Amino acid sequence: MRGAAVGFRRGLAASAGKAEKIGFVGLGAMGLRMARHLLASGRDLVVFDSNSIAVDRILSEAAAAQTAGHGQGQGPAPGAGEAAGGGGGAAPAAARVYGSATAVTSPAELAETPGVGVVFTMLPGPAIARQVYLGQAGLLAPKAGIVPRVLVDCTTLDPGTARELAARVRATRVHAGLAGPRLAGLPAANPTLLDAPVSGGVVGADKGTLSFLVGGEEAALPAVEPLLKAMGSTVTWCGDAGDAQAARLCTSLVMASTMAATSEALALARRLGVDPELMSRVLNASSGASWVSQSYNPVPGLSPDAPASKGYRGGLRSAQVQSHLQMAVAAAERCHSPVPMARQVLDMYTQVVEEGMGDQDFASVYRYVYGAGCESGEWKEGQTLFGAQHP
Amino acid sequence: MRGAAVGFRRGLAASAGKAEKIGFVGLGAMGLRMARHLLASGRDLVVFDSNSIAVDRILSEAAAAQTAGHGQGQGPAPGAGEAAGGGGGAAPAAARVYGSATAVTSPAELAETPGVGVVFTMLPGPAIARQVYLGQAGLLAPKAGIVPRVLVDCTTLDPGTARELAARVRATRVHAGLAGPRLAGLPAANPTLLDAPVSGGVVGADKGTLSFLVGGEEAALPAVEPLLKAMGSTVTWCGDAGDAQAARLCTSLVMASTMAATSEALALARRLGVDPELMSRVLNASSGASWVSQSYNPVPGLSPDAPASKGYRGGLRSAQVQSHLQMAVAAAERCHSPVPMARQVLDMYTQVVEEGMGDQDFASVYRYVYGAGCESGEWKEGQTLFGAQHP
Numbered sequence: 001m002r003g004a005a006v007g008f009r010r011g012l013a014a015s016a017g018k019a020e021k022i023g024f025v026g027l028g029a030m031g032l033r034m035a036r037h038l039l040a041s042g043r044d045l046v047v048f049d050s051n052s053i054a055v056d057r058i059l060s061e062a063a064a065a066q067t068a069g070h071g072q073g074q075g076p077a078p079g080a081g082e083a084a085g086g087g088g089g090a091a092p093a094a095a096r097v098y099g100s101a102t103a104v105t106s107p108a109e110l111a112e113t114p115g116v117g118v119v120f121t122m123l124p125g126p127a128i129a130r131q132v133y134l135g136q137a138g139l140l141a142p143k144a145g146i147v148p149r150v151l152v153d154c155t156t157l158d159p160g161t162a163r164e165l166a167a168r169v170r171a172t173r174v175h176a177g178l179a180g181p182r183l184a185g186l187p188a189a190n191p192t193l194l195d196a197p198v199s200g201g202v203v204g205a206d207k208g209t210l211s212f213l214v215g216g217e218e219a220a221l222p223a224v225e226p227l228l229k230a231m232g233s234t235v236t237w238c239g240d241a242g243d244a245q246a247a248r249l250c251t252s253l254v255m256a257s258t259m260a261a262t263s264e265a266l267a268l269a270r271r272l273g274v275d276p277e278l279m280s281r282v283l284n285a286s287s288g289a290s291w292v293s294q295s296y297n298p299v300p301g302l303s304p305d306a307p308a309s310k311g312y313r314g315g316l317r318s319a320q321v322q323s324h325l326q327m328a329v330a331a332a333e334r335c336h337s338p339v340p341m342a343r344q345v346l347d348m349y350t351q352v353v354e355e356g357m358g359d360q361d362f363a364s365v366y367r368y369v370y371g372a373g374c375e376s377g378e379w380k381e382g383q384t385l386f387g388a389q390h391p
Numbered sequence: 392m393r394g395a396a397v398g399f400r401r402g403l404a405a406s407a408g409k410a411e412k413i414g415f416v417g418l419g420a421m422g423l424r425m426a427r428h429l430l431a432s433g434r435d436l437v438v439f440d441s442n443s444i445a446v447d448r449i450l451s452e453a454a455a456a457q458t459a460g461h462g463q464g465q466g467p468a469p470g471a472g473e474a475a476g477g478g479g480g481a482a483p484a485a486a487r488v489y490g491s492a493t494a495v496t497s498p499a500e501l502a503e504t505p506g507v508g509v510v511f512t513m514l515p516g517p518a519i520a521r522q523v524y525l526g527q528a529g530l531l532a533p534k535a536g537i538v539p540r541v542l543v544d545c546t547t548l549d550p551g552t553a554r555e556l557a558a559r560v561r562a563t564r565v566h567a568g569l570a571g572p573r574l575a576g577l578p579a580a581n582p583t584l585l586d587a588p589v590s591g592g593v594v595g596a597d598k599g600t601l602s603f604l605v606g607g608e609e610a611a612l613p614a615v616e617p618l619l620k621a622m623g624s625t626v627t628w629c630g631d632a633g634d635a636q637a638a639r640l641c642t643s644l645v646m647a648s649t650m651a652a653t654s655e656a657l658a659l660a661r662r663l664g665v666d667p668e669l670m671s672r673v674l675n676a677s678s679g680a681s682w683v684s685q686s687y688n689p690v691p692g693l694s695p696d697a698p699a700s701k702g703y704r705g706g707l708r709s710a711q712v713q714s715h716l717q718m719a720v721a722a723a724e725r726c727h728s729p730v731p732m733a734r735q736v737l738d739m740y741t742q743v744v745e746e747g748m749g750d751q752d753f754a755s756v757y758r759y760v761y762g763a764g765c766e767s768g769e770w771k772e773g774q775t776l777f778g779a780q781h782p
Contacts (some may be wrong), residue, residue, distance in 0.1 A: 007613055025549035149717035159663055199677045211677055229393035236673055238665065246663035247673045257652030258645075261732040265641035268719070271726040272628065282627055282638045286590045322763035328659070331417035335662040338761060341652040344735040346620055370729060 020180060021046050021228065024121030025139070026155075027054035030198070031122035033205035034154070034231045039065070039099040041230040046113050050103050055103045065098035086269070104143065106137035110144040114178045118224060119148045123155040123214060124376075125323050134163050140168060145175035149183055150195045150220045154212070156320075156329040159242035160334065162195040166216060167243035168266070169193035185219025189330055192217045193225060195241060197248035201316040205303070215244035233304045249331060252324035253342045258292045260345045260365055265297055266371035277302060298366035303324045307361035319358030322349040393490050397778035411571060412437050412540060413618065414501045416530070417546075418445035421589070422513035424596035425545070425622045427452070430490040432621040439495050446494045453492035459576030472531050491640055497528035502537040505569045509615060510539045514546040524556050531559060536566035540574055542584045543618075545603070546710075549718040551725065552631035553586040557607060557632035560584035576610025583608045585615060586632060589623065592707040594696075600624045606635035641724060643715035644733045649683045650738045651756055657690055658761035666717070666768045668693060689757035698752035709756070710749030713740040 005020065026289040027049040040044060049055050056089050061096075104110045110119060119139065123129045135140050139151060150167055153162070169238045194216035204210040210232030214221065218237065228235045238244040259270050262283070269279040276299040283293040297303040298314075307315035325346040332339040352368050415426045417675040429436060430453050440446050495501045495549050500573040508529065524530050524692035530542060542560055544553070550735045565582055573579040585607035595601040601623030605612065609763060619626045629635040632774075652712065653674070668688040674684040688694040718735040723730040743749065752760075 070567040094452070213673060234676060236669075236676065238669060238673070243663075243665050246660055246665045247670055250660045250663075250665070250670060251673060251677050251679040252679070253659070254649075254652050254656045254674055254684070255653075255677075257732070258649050258679070258681060260646030261645050261652075261736075262731050264648075264728075264730050265645045268644070268723050268726075268728040268730060269637055270643045271728040272634075272641075272722060273631070274634050274637045274641070278629060279638055279641060282604060282629070282642060282745040283645055285625060285627065286642050286646075286684050287687070288649070290645070290649060291678050296678070331663060332659050335659070337655075339655050339659060339660040340735060340739065340760075341648070341655050341732075342570070344731060345652075348731065369731075 021115045023116045025107055026122040027058055029202050030120060031203045032058060034122060037159045037208045037231045038227065041103060042097045043099040044058060045099060045267040046109050046110055046116055047099045047149055048107055048152050053206060057197050063102035080189055082366055104107050107132050107139040108137040111139045113147060114124060115178050116148045118150045118227060119151060120300065121153045121155060124344045126161045129153060129157055132150060134168060140172045140214045143171035147175050147178045147193060149179060149191050150223055151191060152196050152224055154196050154198050156197045156248050156324055157245050158331050159246040162245040163242040166193040184224055186217060194220055195244045197245055200250060204316055213238050213244035213247050213342060215239050218243045237257035249324055249328040252321060253328045256321050256325055256345045257361060258290045259298065260294045260348055261297045263366035263370050298363035312360040312364040315361035317359055318352045318362045320350055321362040322353050324350060343372045406747060411508035412506045416498055417513040418449055420593050421596045425451060425513060428599045428622045433488045434490040436492045437492060437495055437501055437507055438502050439490055439498055444641060448496055450492050453489060455490035467644045477736055479642050493692045495680045498523050498530040499528040499532040502530045502539060504538060505531045507539050508571050509541045509543060509618060510542045512546060513591045517548050517552045520544060520546045520548055525559060536564035538566050538569045539566060540570060540582050541614055542582060543587050544584060544591055545587050545617055547588045547639050547715055548636050549722050550637040553636040554633040557584040567615060574611060574614055577608060581612050586609055586635045588636055590642060604629050604635035604638050604731050607632045640715055640719040643712060647712050647716060648732045650689060651739055653683045654757035656691045657713045674703055687754060689754035699754045703751040703755040706752035708750055709740055709743045709753045712753040713744050716740060
């Protein structure tokens with residue numbers, strides 16, 4: 001079955017470019033959805049995750065899609081997978097040729113797999129990223145050198161870790177026998193690492209509308225950009241290794257601060273007698289307008305597609321925002337840049353996480369910091385964590 | 392001269408509706424520009440300001456416009472007055488009939504002037520608003536009752552003061568002999584107060600593009616809305632007396648927090664090696680987007696029309712933002728709504744004002760809080776007020 005599918009697929013999927021395989025490490029809420037888009041674009045994946053359930057899931061999805069989809073495009077459309085909001089539904093009638101997925105048992109094994117040209121990593125944070133790259137069974141571990149010429153880390157990291165990983169990748173050798181042809185503008189003997197942190201959250205990963213910020217050696221971009229475009233809608237080149245991570249953390253800083261301030265204003269307005277719907281209209285028509293108030297309103301029902309309207313699920317987890325803010329504050333300390341707003345909002349997300357709400361969407365700061373009272377319009381003692389305590 | 396002008400004007404200025412006069416108290420940076428638009432729309436004004444220079448200025452502008460403008464529309468176009476940005480330049484060729492301006496020596500005298508139907512007040516804050524309304528020579532002082540049936544306070548106030556002033560106006564009597572006809576839906580014997588705080592700053596006042604939030608007795612709106620539309624572009628009805636002020640303060644809270652967070656992120660990005668122009672593009676294309684980053688960028692040159700590109704002049708003063716935040720925090724305390732973000736950003740604007748920068752546009756928080764180092768790309772010790780101190 002596989003052989004026939006491959007021949008057919010390779011013929012049609014010209015946009016996939018080379019017949020090389022794509023590595024993917026990290027099949028969590030984001031990575032799983034991103035990998036689906038690569039499969040849906042006809043790429044063959046070699047995957048690793050320490051969670052075998054996640055691995056089995058993508059293998060069986062790909063196998064089912066290939067069985068059903070010989071030239072008929074009946075594979076599971078990305079977005080139709082889970083109730084993660086927004087995407088999904090009707091798969092296009094046009095033929096879609098699904099890629100294959102195979103699994104390996106470690107990042108090191110992935111890096112030794114013949115035919116793997118590019119490897120993506122999508123991990124929870126810096127600690128696991130270090131392990132996946134630098135660990136004993138990590139991507140850079142193979143003694144004889146590694147097969148992929150380009151590694152792409154979509155994890156959100158501090159710029160320092162990103163720069164260190166890039167240097168370590170650059171100091172690794174490519175496998176003399178198994179690696180593919182040299183890429184123009186890059187050294188023949190060494191691989192390279194791009195940092196490519198994303199924004200758009202689980203919904204964006206599901207719909208294939210992620211925004212990628214990319215930094216590193218620009219000569220590696222042509223090999224990677226079509227793959228990023230299969231998973232997202234915008235790719236912004238940011239400069240050297242670590243610069244994309246810096247831009248990503250600064251974006252999180254603004255996003256989280258705006259979320260907290262907008263939540264605070266909507267709760268205050270309600271207690272002062274102004275309905276959140278009216279207050280949101282006033283904000284959106286004025287100097288208070290933001291992506292938060294317009295597209296991701298923290299009050300249930302005001303942005304129908306936002307996680308707040310779906311029980312604060314399916315977006316960007318508060319624990320993830322806390323982690324981004326921690327990295328932003330640490331990076332700011334190292335370069336002596338004052339970040340009083342980041343510190344304030346980090347305090348708030350830390351308390352949200354400590355209260356056990358880390359898995360909820362970060363808009364839940366509206367409920368958990370500003371108090372359930374802001375939903376009923378009544379203040380209830382003890383229901384907020386901050387600010388003036390009811391005497 | 393005056394008589395001839397009046398006859399001509401009244402004939403043409405049908406859009407002005409009644410021949411009644413409009414009162415205007417407070418001819419500061421905002422009020423002067425707002426009054427000019429009323430004059431340019433053909434309304435006759437009766438003005439008061441404790442600053443006689445401001446009064447003389449509008450009187451002479453109106454007189455000059457009337458002399459030059461008999462049917463020729465050569466009056467000074469609003470926006471052509473000062474170098475306050477954006478507006479101005481070519482007056483339309485079509486005939487424009489300028490209203491007249493006369494001055495009185497106190498708010499009380501204004502409230503006793505026959506023919507005054509609506510009075511606007513545009514004042515620096517609650518203390519002066521109290522004086523103008525409730526003082527010995529205030530608008531409500533005339534013993535025999537007051538002539539205007541509708542008072543419109545465009546000052547940004549705390550909702551409590553707005554509600555108190557509305558109650559005091561409602562408890563005042565209209566002058567039995569001099570007041571104009573009763574307005575439908577409003578009591579015959581008492582005037583009413585609308586709170587109508589604005590956003591848009593000096594630039595918006597100059598261009599006539601202010602946004603008004605309006606609260607109070609809705610039956611008074613038809614008499615006032617054409618006048619507001621002469622000075623601004625949007626009028627949003629917010630509900631009862633004080634509600635518009637609540638919405639205005641909440642807007643300032645979000646605007647100031649977003650400004651501080653965006654400034655902080657742009658300064659941090661620069662120190663991490665990411666150019667503010669690139670960082671702003673990343674913000675604007677992502678979950679970090681806001682009115683601040685898109686239209687009012689605090690880095691000189693990135694929003695060409697913004698005060699940051701004009702030496703941080705001509706926008707909304709930091710001292711004004713501080714005052715709004717103080718009112719927001721006080722209002723929040725009274726209704727026990729937690730406002731950690733507002734407190735943090737109030738601290739910052741308080742320090743900006745204490746450093747003597749209160750008259751600069753509020754985007755100057757980028758320079759004065761986050762440090763001149765963020766402009767040169769180099770950290771310079773002692774140039775920021777907050778955060779990590781260089782050891």
